[in-house]
Amino acid sequence: MTITITAFERSPDGGKGLARDTRVRWALEEVGQPYQVRLVSFAAMKAPAHLALHPFGQIPTYEEDDLALFETGAIVLHIGERHAGLLPADANGRSRAISWMFAAVNTVEPPILELVTARILEADKPWSKERMPLVEERVRARLAQLSARLGDADWLDGTFSAGDLMMVSVLLRLRASGLLDAYPNLAAYVARGEARPAYQRAFAAQLAVNIGHQGKPG
Amino acid sequence: MTITITAFERSPDGGKGLARDTRVRWALEEVGQPYQVRLVSFAAMKAPAHLALHPFGQIPTYEEDDLALFETGAIVLHIGERHAGLLPADANGRSRAISWMFAAVNTVEPPILELVTARILEADKPWSKERMPLVEERVRARLAQLSARLGDADWLDGTFSAGDLMMVSVLLRLRASGLLDAYPNLAAYVARGEARPAYQRAFAAQLAVNIGHQGKPG
Known part of the structure; x- marks a missing residue:
């Protein structure tokens, strides 16, 4: 099973961890699931290919085999239901x-x-x-x-x-x-x-994406 | 199993169905579960007994045996998980x-x-x-x-x-x-x-509560 999420190519917050992909990264880190990230530009977010995944043209999205989800809360809940570490057993x-x-x-x-x-x-x-x-x-x-x-x-x-x-x-x-x-x-x-530790890893991962753009023309 | 929800003693919308208990009533009607309603005044909503059920002093709440829930979305999801009619089988x-x-x-x-x-x-x-x-x-x-x-x-x-x-x-x-x-x-x-039909029954039920107060001093 390969998990792929989407995130901003350049986050409006410059990497402070406030973009919602951080929430999904955190959840995946808590349950120990590896994931891939596809970065999308603001233009690509409003294009048909992305709108097919996310009707409101936002990030993150979540793809796993033939399942595609949007909305951070739903994605985090899905991860919590499939893997131990985010929801109580009872x-x-x-x-x-x-x-x-x-x-x-x-x-x-x-x-x-x-x-x-x-x-x-x-x-x-x-x-x-x-x-x-x-x-x-x-x-x-x-x-x-x-x-x-x-x-x-x-x-x-x-x-x-x-x-x-x-x-x-x-x-x-x-x-x-x-x-x-x-x-x-x-x-x-x-x-x-x-x-x-899971939050720290998630934060570092989103920061690495955004640091990559520092000093480059917007 | 007895299900008890809370609703406004007098809804701010006067019975237009916009108070959030209507969403829970609708869900219960879709799955065919009977329920009881405990009406709460605005003063009672901010009192300790209700805050123990709902930390933000709102309605609806949901009680079922030893389980107490708040937040409409979570309650509707809980109902959908326990009974057929609100969530796909796959x-x-x-x-x-x-x-x-x-x-x-x-x-x-x-x-x-x-x-x-x-x-x-x-x-x-x-x-x-x-x-x-x-x-x-x-x-x-x-x-x-x-x-x-x-x-x-x-x-x-x-x-x-x-x-x-x-x-x-x-x-x-x-x-x-x-x-x-x-x-x-x-x-x-x-x-x-x-x-x-389930919405119609839910709407009628909340309206009956609010019609009871028409013409009476607030």
């Missing part, structure tokens, strides 16, 4: 870990994406400064709830799971904003995720 | 249906939620009118891609699945905006979902 624990995967992408990530949009895509708009506190407050509301639930535990529900992988990945997007600093247990939780 | 088709579930909540719904926020929570802000075209354009970009992929098919990937249940539910939030009207195949897709 059925109830597994369903709860999947609750946290969906919570990461559907409850915690949307206000964070809105903050990223406000900071980057709407930074030059006349309303940018006045609107920012509203957007930040929506993120803080979620962080406060997540912080209260995590308490002094290492992971969200027992041992490390795909739910933690997704949640840590989502929270990493907040680093530039400084919003995480007000919640020391969440900052420590993110650091715990980053310290995992 | 492993690859099942993984692809899950791709569409995540696409619904993580790629299509976030810009729609941003539009709802802009139309409701930021309607009285000085930037509201000038910013709205930007927000609408982000929704249209996703709708155009989804419309291109759906083409003239009835459902997103073969027969009706939990992926369609989630995608139709997400698109239903756009009805008030009129944005769906520009994509006749998506409008027909949503209508096809609403026409399913």
